[in-house]
Amino acid sequence: MTYIPISPQERDAMLKTVGVKTLDDLFEAIPAKRRFPKLDLPPALTEMEAAAHLADMASSNENVRQDLISFLGAGAYNHYVPSVVDHMLRRGEFYTAYTPYQPEISQGTLQAIFEYQSLMTNLTGMEVSNASHYDGATATAEAVNLAYAQYRGKRKKIVMSPSVNPQYRAVIRTYSQGMGLTEVGDEAGNHEDGPEVLMSLIDEATMLVVVQYPDFFGRIYDYKKLIDTAHEKGALVCVVANPTALILLKTPGEMGADIVVGEAQPFGIPLWYGGPYLGFFTTKKSYVHKMAGRLVGETVDVRGNRSYVLTLTAREQHIKRERATSNICTNQGLLALGCSVYMSVLGRQGLQEVANLCYQKAHYAAAELSKIDGFGLCHPEPFFHEFVLCTPKPAGEVNQYLLDHGVLGGYDLSTDYPDMQNHLLVAVTEMNSRDEIDTLVALLKEM
Amino acid sequence: MNAPSNLKYTKSDEWFDPASGAAGITDYAQSQLSDIVFVEILVDEGEEVTVGKAIASVESVKASAEIYAPAAGKVSAVNKGLSEKPETLNSDPYGEGWMIKIENGAAGEVMDSAAYEKYCEGRTH
Amino acid sequence: MATIIEPTIFELSSPGRRGVTMPASDVPTVDLPAKDFLRSELPLPELAEVDVVRHYMKLSSFNYSVDGGFYPLGSCTMKYNPKINEDTCRLPGFLFTHPLQPIETVQGNLALMYEMQDWLKEISGFAGVTLQPAAGAHGEFTGVLMMAAYHKSRGDTKRTRMLIPDAAHGTNPASVGMLGMSVVTIPSDSRGNVDLKALEAACDDTVVGMMLTNPNTLGMFDENIEKVIKLVQGCGGLMYGDGANLNALLGIVRPGDLGFDVMHFNLHKTFSVPHGGGGPGSGPVGVSQRLADFLPSPLVGIIEEGDDETAPLYGFVNPKNSIGRMKAFHGHFGGGLVRSYTYILMHGPDGLKDIAQYAVLNANYLQARLRGTYRIPYDRICMHEFVMEGHFEGSDVRALDISKRLMDYDFHPPTNYFPLIVPEALMIEPTETENKDTLDRFADALIKIAEEAKSQPDLLHNAPSTTQFGRMDEVKAARELVLCCWLPENYEA
Known part of the structure; x- marks a missing residue:
């Protein structure tokens, strides 16, 4: 596939105007023994083939809309985009x-x-x-x-x-x-x-x-x-x-x-x-x-x-x-x-709805999770849509268990804070339905 | 362009008044920079400066420049009002547009006004 | 009072109007935090969806774009951006993956990044590549940090001077300034090459290295490139290549083969990531073997080798002496890497070489058509761009006037007043995605403008006259500094 809109006839006319015979003649300033290396790259695909190839690669991921329930935030958040x-x-x-x-x-x-x-x-x-x-x-x-x-x-x-x-x-x-x-x-x-x-x-x-x-x-x-x-x-x-x-x-x-x-x-x-x-x-x-x-x-x-x-x-x-x-x-x-x-089309009221949903759902999740034996909120301070859940087992193990059930539990804080082994950072947004939150709670109850 | 005869001038377009110790940028410099929108004096009162030390930073709509000390000595005064009204450098570079005063300043390599005018003419052609 | 052609989004706001609404909450309601923690007002616009669409459609109509016409902005490589890229980068598997997901769940993303690292290495001749930098300037900063770390790791602490040619982009010295190094400017010679004598005199054991754009900003491939690199490396310095102009070199020569130690790529120039009105870009960096251990962390690597039956497991690895992290997460994955990956995949090795050859042909063709009308200070076969002077003997017309007049002919002007070493510079980069008719129309317009400069100079001084907006008062903008609009008058808290 090429995006070059020049025919061979036009190319030849242009080369003539420039005063050289071939395209290769334009590159004489380049050290001869380094000129025109053979690149070891896959052969060109057509648009149809490339589209299929990329679709394959993309679908080999598990994404947070179709494949996984996600409570992962820690700097990047799953929100609805109008x-x-x-x-x-x-x-x-x-x-x-x-x-x-x-x-x-x-x-x-x-x-x-x-x-x-x-x-x-x-x-x-x-x-x-x-x-x-x-x-x-x-x-x-x-x-x-x-x-x-x-x-x-x-x-x-x-x-x-x-x-x-x-x-x-x-x-x-x-x-x-x-x-x-x-x-x-x-x-x-x-x-x-x-x-x-x-x-x-x-x-x-x-x-x-x-x-x-x-x-x-x-x-x-x-x-x-x-x-x-x-x-x-x-x-x-x-x-x-x-x-x-x-x-x-x-x-x-x-x-x-x-x-x-x-x-x-x-x-x-x-x-x-x-x-x-x-x-x-x-x-x-x-x-x-x-x-x-x-x-x-x-x-x-x-x-x-x-x-x-x-x-x-x-x-x-x-x-x-x-x-x-x-x-x-x-x-x-x-x-x-x-x-x-985004800010304009949601506007003042739409944005307030987004924030309120995040707040309400996160607090529902926090309240329900705290009721599970061995789990609890690690911090007493007020929070918005993300909180640290203290877990009875290392957060890494909790996450692995949840992933086996199609849930991204949250961010394992021991990744960055070695003494926070049993600390899971949980984010809840407007994208998380009550059903999803209840699923998380039920899974952790059974763990 | 204008270069008062009581002042001394540097090749980097600063002026120095041996009588008062005041220093700033020349009329030629302000016209080259055109509309000046920002001035920051980089030295404080009481600080010792050497010839060539950066004393101010100036930005216009199209260009920026560092201003260097034309003389060595102790900074006895800083024109604090300048940052509020940077356009003063365009309208009155030798008066209200003074930047700092250097007490008993020992000038570095400087020219008199006639030599400076000649020097500027040489650059515009 | 100024005439308002399109009100701001704040001025269009009307209290109580609604755009997109959100679903009702499906959980029991709890109290908000105490009032002390809450904001008292939220001064943001209120509009219906149709208001928003009409507003931004109107704004879009004020823009010149590559989709709309010829955009020969030198050094920016404003090539056509294939539409398929817009679809591949929005595949749900890419769009909806979180950067902190376990690696087992994002093997498609990691495979793409791994291959992209490999392809960029192959295209450039380097031993290692990081995809993390967000833009060209960010890549430059990454490169300079690695150069500093390399010298430091050898206990070579007196190297504080960076050599930079007088034709360089401003980002080069600015990157160096961010590390507190000093800049030594190296002049160009009469053929637009680095002045070897000046370079030789500047090379000593205090040199960090040299940052060289090649082809340089005059559009010239340095005819002594191997000597330049030998001189710099001979005194213990490292050779940085600014990849801004890589479009001219694809399949033509590999900077790594020439001896460069480090180079940033501009995926938004060379590999067709759209420029987006000024970003996001993407600025991966390639390095030679001796700098590979200093790359930012993490890189994508193979954690478990695959075999005929199973794919390898891709994951993250940290280089031994890494300079650290350049940004959060993994670089401009969706908007940058997926689009460029698609582009390289569709071109293959021969297609990439075609890109460079036709980019260079188009530039030389325009140069040939304009030679004689405009002074070309460095006149030889150019690469993907060339620089000419936008002024005429006995006329007060300047490069700026010519640029503005080009708008009346429905062209985007070239880059002007850069590089700094050419008076009234007009820097023209047509790219490979323009046909001969467009190039001819553009050359004809410039030749006509040169005539107008003599016969009717006011046409140029007052240009543009056919566009929606005329020349702007930049002094007023800088003096009055109105940087945002405030509350709409009818705003109700």
């Missing part, structure tokens, strides 16, 4: 356009990003949103970059909550390898502590405090005191938030957070085996010049039409080069659009 979202994303005018470098013929993308920025600031209670980052983990790492740039390297300490998603913490460690930072607070073993323990770690050398909301274990805390303490010492606070929870909960903005980031996959993006997802990044207006990533601002064109452009571009890599806060030069454009369509 049909209209993908219909809009399939518009070639959106998905085959590039970065809106030419605003006159990119107003669709630009206005969509502006609206995305508006939706995210209103959701988080913050003043400014960028056009998005790769995912929640890298958005959190960019918060570290912002704080580092804000203090111009003069403060080098991060106070990290141990209940921030372990993969996010791992990404921050990778990203900050060249910065000489010290990180305190997330030593193994103190994961049972609440945020007050972090307060004593904040000092005048601290550039950033990072907490998650609800935290990785599903717990809801009001971080206001922690944030006030950080501000007294001059440190910034980044809250990693779940967007579905923010529909219901007090905003981090209201608590005084300086940066609110997170994974917007729950808002209209399929699980897709982990990506691509959508990292949102919101902050206060005073930090906008230190924020990485694209930014769209309102303006007018020469004809007096309200319109939108990429703005403050001089702080980005293509102009600032090695002095830029980050090297990022894309956003997750199409997925930011998907997120906006």
